[in-house]
Amino acid sequence: MTAPWRKAIRDFRNERARTVMVVLAIAAGIAAFSTVMSSYAILVRELDRGYLETNPASATLWTDKVDQQLLADVRARTPVSDAEARRTVRARVKAGPMAWKTLMLFVVADYGDIRVSVLKPQSGAWPPKRGELLIERDAFQVAKTKVGERVLVRTSDGTQRELRVAGSVHDVGQAQARMENAVYGYVTLETLADLGEEPYLDELKILAATNRYDEAHVRRVADEVRSYVESRGHAVRRMDVPRPGKHPHADLMGMLLLSMSSFGMFILLLSGIVVVNLLTALMASQVRQIGVMKAVGGTRAQIARIYFVQALLLGIAAVAVAIPLGMWGTRLLCRQQARFLNFDIASFSVPLWVYLLDALVGIVVPLLAAAWPVWKGSGVSVREALADYGVSANRFGIGAFDRLLTNVGGLARPTLLAIRNSFRRRTRMVLTVITLAAGGLFFMAALNVRASLIRTLDGLFGQRNYDLSVSFASMVELDALARAARATPGIARSEGWIASEGSIGGGHVVVLAVPSDTKMLSPRISAGRWFQKGDVEVLVVNSALASRDSRIRLGNVVDLGQVSGKVIGISREPFAPPVAYVLRKPGRVNNLKLDLLQTDPDSINRVKAALEKNLEREGLRAVASQSNADSRIGFDEHMLMLYVFLMVVAAVIVLVGGLGLMTTMSLNVLERRREMGVLRAIGATPSAVWLIVAAEGAVIGLMSWALAAAAAWPVSRFTGSVLIGRMSRGGLDFVFEPAGLLIWLAAAIGLSVIASFLPAWHASRGAVAEALMYE
Amino acid sequence: MIELTRITKTYATAAGEFVALRDVDVTIGKGELVAVVGKSGSGKSTLLNVIGGIDTPTSGAVLVGGADIRKLSANALARWRGRNVGFVFQFFQLLPTLTSAENVMLPMDFSGAIPARERRKRALALLDRVGVIEQADKLPSALSGGQQQRVAIARALANEPGVVLADEPTGNLDTATARAVLDLFRSMASSGTTVILATHERDIAGIIDRTIELEDGRVMVAR
Numbered sequence: 001m002t003a004p005w006r007k008a009i010r011d012f013r014n015e016r017a018r019t020v021m022v023v024l025a026i027a028a029g030i031a032a033f034s035t036v037m038s039s040y041a042i043l044v045r046e047l048d049r050g051y052l053e054t055n056p057a058s059a060t061l062w063t064d065k066v067d068q069q070l071l072a073d074v075r076a077r078t079p080v081s082d083a084e085a086r087r088t089v090r091a092r093v094k095a096g097p098m099a100w101k102t103l104m105l106f107v108v109a110d111y112g113d114i115r116v117s118v119l120k121p122q123s124g125a126w127p128p129k130r131g132e133l134l135i136e137r138d139a140f141q142v143a144k145t146k147v148g149e150r151v152l153v154r155t156s157d158g159t160q161r162e163l164r165v166a167g168s169v170h171d172v173g174q175a176q177a178r179m180e181n182a183v184y185g186y187v188t189l190e191t192l193a194d195l196g197e198e199p200y201l202d203e204l205k206i207l208a209a210t211n212r213y214d215e216a217h218v219r220r221v222a223d224e225v226r227s228y229v230e231s232r233g234h235a236v237r238r239m240d241v242p243r244p245g246k247h248p249h250a251d252l253m254g255m256l257l258l259s260m261s262s263f264g265m266f267i268l269l270l271s272g273i274v275v276v277n278l279l280t281a282l283m284a285s286q287v288r289q290i291g292v293m294k295a296v297g298g299t300r301a302q303i304a305r306i307y308f309v310q311a312l313l314l315g316i317a318a319v320a321v322a323i324p325l326g327m328w329g330t331r332l333l334c335r336q337q338a339r340f341l342n343f344d345i346a347s348f349s350v351p352l353w354v355y356l357l358d359a360l361v362g363i364v365v366p367l368l369a370a371a372w373p374v375w376k377g378s379g380v381s382v383r384e385a386l387a388d389y390g391v392s393a394n395r396f397g398i399g400a401f402d403r404l405l406t407n408v409g410g411l412a413r414p415t416l417l418a419i420r421n422s423f424r425r426r427t428r429m430v431l432t433v434i435t436l437a438a439g440g441l442f443f444m445a446a447l448n449v450r451a452s453l454i455r456t457l458d459g460l461f462g463q464r465n466y467d468l469s470v471s472f473a474s475m476v477e478l479d480a481l482a483r484a485a486r487a488t489p490g491i492a493r494s495e496g497w498i499a500s501e502g503s504i505g506g507g508h509v510v511v512l513a514v515p516s517d518t519k520m521l522s523p524r525i526s527a528g529r530w531f532q533k534g535d536v537e538v539l540v541v542n543s544a545l546a547s548r549d550s551r552i553r554l555g556n557v558v559d560l561g562q563v564s565g566k567v568i569g570i571s572r573e574p575f576a577p578p579v580a581y582v583l584r585k586p587g588r589v590n591n592l593k594l595d596l597l598q599t600d601p602d603s604i605n606r607v608k609a610a611l612e613k614n615l616e617r618e619g620l621r622a623v624a625s626q627s628n629a630d631s632r633i634g635f636d637e638h639m640l641m642l643y644v645f646l647m648v649v650a651a652v653i654v655l656v657g658g659l660g661l662m663t664t665m666s667l668n669v670l671e672r673r674r675e676m677g678v679l680r681a682i683g684a685t686p687s688a689v690w691l692i693v694a695a696e697g698a699v700i701g702l703m704s705w706a707l708a709a710a711a712a713w714p715v716s717r718f719t720g721s722v723l724i725g726r727m728s729r730g731g732l733d734f735v736f737e738p739a740g741l742l743i744w745l746a747a748a749i750g751l752s753v754i755a756s757f758l759p760a761w762h763a764s765r766g767a768v769a770e771a772l773m774y775e
Numbered sequence: 776m777i778e779l780t781r782i783t784k785t786y787a788t789a790a791g792e793f794v795a796l797r798d799v800d801v802t803i804g805k806g807e808l809v810a811v812v813g814k815s816g817s818g819k820s821t822l823l824n825v826i827g828g829i830d831t832p833t834s835g836a837v838l839v840g841g842a843d844i845r846k847l848s849a850n851a852l853a854r855w856r857g858r859n860v861g862f863v864f865q866f867f868q869l870l871p872t873l874t875s876a877e878n879v880m881l882p883m884d885f886s887g888a889i890p891a892r893e894r895r896k897r898a899l900a901l902l903d904r905v906g907v908i909e910q911a912d913k914l915p916s917a918l919s920g921g922q923q924q925r926v927a928i929a930r931a932l933a934n935e936p937g938v939v940l941a942d943e944p945t946g947n948l949d950t951a952t953a954r955a956v957l958d959l960f961r962s963m964a965s966s967g968t969t970v971i972l973a974t975h976e977r978d979i980a981g982i983i984d985r986t987i988e989l990e991d992g993r994v995m996v997a998r
Contacts, residue, residue, distance in 0.1 A: 406874060406914055413877055413884045420872030678868045681829055682930065683857015683885040685850045768829035 008309035011282075017758075018666050019314070022278045025659035026318035027325060029271030030362040032652050034326025036264035037357060038350045039333045040257045046334075050343045051247040054118040054172045055082075057205035058212060059222035062238040063229055065200045070232060074204065077228065079221040081209035084116040085109060085201035089192065090473075090623055093183050094152040095144045099605060102182040102624050103143075103153060105133070106171075107192050109201060116205040117173055119186065123147055124167025130191055132166035136184035138342045139177035140168065153185075156473035156623035158616070159196030163187070173248060176342045179634040181626075204229065213244040238501070238508075249341045256337070256645070259723060263442075263649045267656055268365055270438055271318075273431045274660040275369035279311060280428065281667040283377025290380055304378040311370035312363065319362035326358065340641060414688060418695035422703070425668065432657075432664040433704045436751070439654035440708030440744045441715050446646030447740040448716035449732075453639045453724060456574050456733040459524065461628055463573065466520045466593035468604060470611070470625040471499065475588040484614035490597050490607040495520045496589030502560030502580060505549050509560050510577055512591075513584035520593040523581075528554045528569035531583055538583070540569040543730035545578035574730030575635060592622075601629070642723065654747075657704070658755045665697050665759040676763045686764035693760035694753050701752025705745050712740065777803040777826060777938065777969065782835035784821050784992075795821040796832070797992040803971065805937070808964035808982065811973045813989035819973035822989065823940045826971065827860045828852050840937050857886035861931025865943035867923040869915040875902060875926045876911040882933040889934065901929035905959055921952035928959055938969045945976055957982050 012019055066085035074083045086108060093103040108114060111127030119134075124147040128134050133153070135143060143165075145151050150162045169186055177184055193199040206225055211217040219241050226236045242248065283290075286307075293303050331348055338345050405420050422429055478496040485494035497520075498513035514521060516531040523530055523540065530540060539558060546552050557566050563582050573579065596607055604627050615622060669676065679689055713736055720732045784796040795818045803809050811819045824830035825837060828844045837844050840859060847855055861882075869878050879898035883889040889897055902908045905925040910918055918926065924944060931939050941960065945953035953976065961982050964970045972983070988995045 402872075402914070405872075406912075413873065413881045416877065417870060417873060417881075424872065674868065675870055677829075678862075678864070678870065679881075679885075680853060681827065681856065681862045682882040683853055683934070685853040685885070687850065688853075688885055768824075 008306045008313065011286075012310050012313050015282075018278065018663060018670075019317075021659050021663045021666070022274055022314055023317045023321060025274040025656050025663065026271045026314060026362065026366060027321035028652060028656050028659070029268040029365070030318055030322035030358060031325035031329055032267040033264040033361060034322055034354070034358040035329035035333055036257065036260045037354050038326060038330040039337070040261065041351050041354050042330065042334050042345065042348060043253060043257065043337055046338070046345045046347070047247050047250060047253060047341065047343055048245065049346065051172050052245060054120070055116050055207065056173055056242070056245075057084075057116045058208040058218045058244065059206050059225070059239060059241045061204045061206070061222070061226055061229060061236050061240075063202055063204060063234040063236050065202055065234065066204050067200075070229070070234065071204070073232070074206065074225060074228065077225065079209050079224060080206050082115045082207040084114070084205045086117075086203040086205060087192070087201045088203065089155065089195075089197055091153055091155045091195070092624060093143055093185070094154075095142065095183070099601075100154070100608065100625065101142055102626065103185050104182055105153075105185045105187055105192070105195075107187055107189060107201065109189055111188070116207055117171075120170040120172070122168040122170050124165075126167055126169075128166045128187060128191070130188060131163060131194065132187075133163045133191065134167045134169045134186040135165055136171050136174060136177055136186075137168045138174075139183045139185075142177050142181060143183040153195060155195045155197055156621060157196050158621040161195055163191065170342075170344070172343055174342070175248065176340070179637050181630050181633045215241070215244050218244050238503075240508075247341070247343070253337065253341060260333075260645070260649075266438070267649075267652055268361065270435045270653060270656045270660070272365050272369040273435050274656065274663055275311065275314065275366045276373060277428050277431055277660065277667065278314075278663055279307065279370045280373040280377075281425075281671070282310070283307065283373050285671065286377070287380055290378060300378050304374050307374040307378065308367060308370060311366040311374070315363040315366040318366070319359050322362060323355065323358060414684075414692050415695060418692050419699050421668070421672070421692075421696050422699040425664075425671075428664055428667070429700060429703075432660050432700055433707055435660040436654075436657035436701065436704035436748065437707040437711070439650060439657040440705060440748055441711055442646065442650035442653050443744055443747070444708060444712040444737070444740040445716040445719045446643060446650050447737045447743075448712065448735065449646060449720045449724065450639065450643045451735045451737040452716075452720050452732050453642070455735045456724075456731075457632065457635050457639070459733050460574055460576060461632060463522050463524060463571075464520070464628060465522060465595055466495070466628070467596040467599045468594040468607065468625060468627050470592040470594065470622045472590045472592075472620065473623045475590050476620050478587060478589050480618040480620060481589065481592050481615075484611060484618050484620065485592065485594060487614045487617075488607060488611045490603060490610070492595045492597050493519065494595070495593045496584070497591040497593055498584055498589050499591045500562055502562050504545075504552070504558065504560055507548060507578065509545055510579045511560060511563055511582060512579060513582045513589075515584050520595065523569075523571040524573075525569050526572040528567070530569055530571075531581075535568070535583060537565040538568045539563070539565040540571055540581040541567055542571045542573040542576055542579040542581075544573065544576055545580055546570045547729045548578055572730050574732065576730070599627075599629070601627075604629075646719075654751065658751050661697060661700060661752060661755040662758065664700070665693065665756045666762070668696065669693060669759040669763040673763075677768050680768040690760045690764040693763050694756045697752040697756025697760070698749050701748040702745075704752075705748040708744060708748075709741050712736070776805060776838075776840065777801070777971075778836075778838040779822075779826070780836045780838075782822075782825060782832045782837065784818075784825060784830065785833045794992050796825070799835070799992070799994055801987060801994065803969060805969055806964055806967045807984045808961060808970045809972070810976075810979055810983045810986045811971060811989060812975070812986055813995075817989040818992040819989055820942050821992075822987075823942050823971060823973050826938070827862060827940045828856050829862075854886065857882055858888055858934050859936050859938060861933070861936040861939040863924070863927050863931050863939065863941035863944045865946040867915070867920070867927045867947075869923055869926055869930070871915050874912050874914055875907065875918070875929075878915070878926055879930045879933050882930060886934050898929070898933070901932050902926065904932075905929045906955075921948055921955070924948060924952070924956055925959070928956065932963070932968075936968070938971070939963060940971050940973075942973045943975065944972060945974065 071083060071085050074080055089105040091103045091105050092100040095101040122137050145165055147165050147167055150164050152160060153163050154160045171184060174184055189199040208218050208221045222239055222241050226239055229236055290303055334345055405423055481496055482494060485491050500511045502509040502511045516533055541552055552558055552567060554567055560580055608625055676689055717734050720734055725732045779799055779801040782796050782799040786793045786795060811822055813819050825832050831845060844852060876895060876898045879901055880894045883894045899908060899911055902911050905928050907922050907925045910922055915923055945956055960970045
């Protein structure tokens with residue numbers, strides 16, 4: 001090994017504590033990057049694999065009835081490789097003493113011959129016998145039941161029957177039950193008949209025979225099947241063609257992973273800043289040695305190589321630490337994502353290219369970060385280098401800014417010393433402040449995005465002046481509903497609506513018919529106007545619907561299938577599905593909106609129970625009832641996930657920033673060891689020296705807070721609009737959380753003092769005589 | 776009164792044990808101006824450090840003004856040093872981010888011996904005494920070497936210490952400035968402060984009261 005290599009390795013080893021800090025800072029960045037890249041590779045592979053293993057339907061058609069003959073005929077058609085009939089029935093399941101949850105009952109004719117959208121048995125019995133049901137594994141916590149227990153199920157005609165929970169299944173293609181706050185149950189046709197429903201199937205799930213991932217082809221096949229089914233005398237009331245081969249939540253996951261990748265890269269960049277700081281200080285402290293090396297014949301390139309080798313060693317050490325950390329992070333993230341999206345991960349194996357990329361990034365980032373300080377440091381002339389008489393040269397006071405700082409008075413000398421010392425290595429200080437401020441920024445952004453989400457959701461739910469929504473399977477007389485509502489204690493007022501479904505451009509639209517003078521809605525009209533008396537054939541659409549199709553514009557006549565009309569207004573409803581409001585005609589309705597006197601869960605359950613009895617007296621039965629609080633649970637779950645994600649990102653950035661500050665403070669202390677000795681010699685106690693160093697750290701923390709505070713508003717707004725705004729299709733009601741400023745102020749100062757603790761401790765404990773001799 | 780009895784100081788080095796001081800016995804009276812001379816590595820700085828409590832002897836006793844400084848904790852020693860000893864270094868060692876007056880006030884801040892409202896007044900008086908009052912509000916970077924050393928001397932006198940220890944105080948100054956600084960030390964000693972200089976200067980016989988000559992850590996001559 002040549003002398004330059006030996007020097008590189010020994011210098012690296014001699015500064016163990018600082019090297020460890022920098023290696024940890026870089027490792028945190030690479031680990032974050034590795035976690036995101038590995039998770040991306042695993043999740044995309046596993047989500048698609050898990051979903052495709054179920055043989056997902058290319059298209060689903062809803063008709064009046066699918067009998068065995070129709071099914072066999074469809075299966076025999078050339079463009080279709082397979083088909084299966086199913087049915088979905090909406091019912092309710094008792095999930096507590098007074099709580100009824102929505103139950104989506106999926107009816108399968110033959111559990112031994114599931115060909116399309118396959119279910120995976122998880123535990124318990126398979127297939128379910130008559131009088132039994134299987135529950136989707138994610139829905140158990142909503143249903144509050146276990147395998148082997150009996151649950152009470154009520155269908156729309158009021159039939160109530162206990163079913164035994166025979167087992168648990170995994171239905172990969174379903175939205176998570178927790179998020180939907182609904183229970184997914186799976187029964188046979190016989191059980192359906194026992195529940196008072198007619199035992200027939202009306203959904204036709206088909207698989208395209210060829211080009212299964214070509215959406216245009218799949219649509220052509222679905223259209224052909226639709227024509228065929230209609231030619232057999234069965235009206236097709238709805239057809240759904242999902243994106244071929246893609247899990248329904250693939251886009252959501254892709255967006256989350258994309259955001260994570262951006263944050264991973266950002267953390268890596270911050271780690272690079274820590275390396276810049278370390279190597280700049282290293283080069284400054286090695287000026288004399290560089291001079292000597294040059295004097296004995298070393299060229300600039302040869303000398304630069306020594307320090308590049310050190311950067312390389314830092315990178316290699318960081319990669320060695322980061323890869324196991326990244327693997328651990330990957331498992332954590334993948335498990336969390338898989339749980340969130342309700343799918344299984346069969347293998348955590350990471351492709352070789354991810355490891356190679358991690359290693360490449362881990363080695364290249366420190367080398368890039370080292371480039372400028374090393375090249376600049378190695379360029380010093382022999383004369384300059386040998387004339388350098390130490391790192392504590394009296395350079396402070398030459399610039400105008402220094403003189404300005406000197407005018408800052410009114411504080412104790414030790415405090416002044418700490419403040420002015422912070423500004424001695426300005427580039428280092430600025431880089432450290434930026435790194436630390438980035439952590440604060442994301443912390444505050446997380447709080448602000450959370451507060452904005454809450455306000456946005458408050459705004460959405462604030463438009464709804466009802467507390468409880470009761471649905472009926474068919475149209476019922478409004479007068480009868482009104483009588484039942486009036487007879488029920490706890491209801492302030494009621495209103496009947498009609499909820500139906502329309503479609504435009506292949507997408508579904510919720511169509512709500514409301515009275516023109518509705519008291520149950522206070523829409524936030526962003527363009528146009530709300531209904532007025534005398535309006536005919538007019539529509540008000542919500543922001544989600546308006547953003548879906550360019551034809552949906554104010555003044556245009558829009559055809560939604562069942563209804564059509566001129567668009568007169570756009571209502572801002574972030575996070576809501578596409579909705580069109582039309583005017584309700586007097587007479588019959590299928591939805592009852594209730595404004596309650598008390599809205600705590602017990603009061604709502606009491607109203608539900610009493611209303612049910614009063615409806616029965618009128619000969620009516622509700623198929624579902626949902627309170628606003630229930631509707632909001634799904635939103636809150638999504639919001640929590642996003643908030644946790646932002647907080648985790650902020651924590652990693654804060655960690656890198658803290659390590660950066662620790663490196664900076666240890667460099668500052670090292671460079672000023674002689675000054676520390678002087679302070680001790682003139683009577684400063686160890687604790688006084690500790691305080692001066694810690695106060696210097698706190699000054700840096702304070703500056704990082706100020707920078708983060710100044711940038712928090714625009715960055716939070718930008719983060720909110722990128723992460724949430726697009727998803728909400730109605731914008732975000734941005735709100736700035738002032739408490740975030742105070743919390744981060746305390747955190748920044750606390751973190752700075754913690755990061756300064758060790759360097760300050762070393763500064764205060766070293767031997768005075770040694771410190772005075774230090775150059 | 777400073778009394779050093781059988782002081783030995785050894786350092787462990789890679790090459791083995793290095794003895795900086797060997798059985799040194801020295802007594803220095805109040806108001807004396809003493810020069811400690813000797814070659815590089817003879818133990819001059821170590822001797823000053825032991826007297827000032829910034830280094831501890833391996834064996835032997837150190838009494839400064841009646842205080843056995845070996846028995847003091849790190850905090851107590853720092854407080855004692857702040858009130859009783861003033862240091863002057865070869866490279867001045869002013870804190871670069873504090874002005875001259877602030878540098879002088881800093882030991883007063885640490886010791887708390889001088890009431891806060893009197894500190895600036897006293898600092899200015901000391902700077903006036905050493906002849907750099909015009910530089911009171913300047914940063915060290917704006918001062919010449921001689922001016923910096925005068926500020927350093929003023930700082931050493933901040934808490935009216937009984938002892939001033941100066942390690943090569945003129946080593947970095949031109950002849951005229953060095954002479955002026957030595958005159959300052961003479962006047963300090965004449966007013967009752969014990970001043971001990973570690974120096975290479977040869978032409979100081981007319982200024983100092985006596986000389987302690989060290990060679991390889993031993994006191995060779997005490998004149």
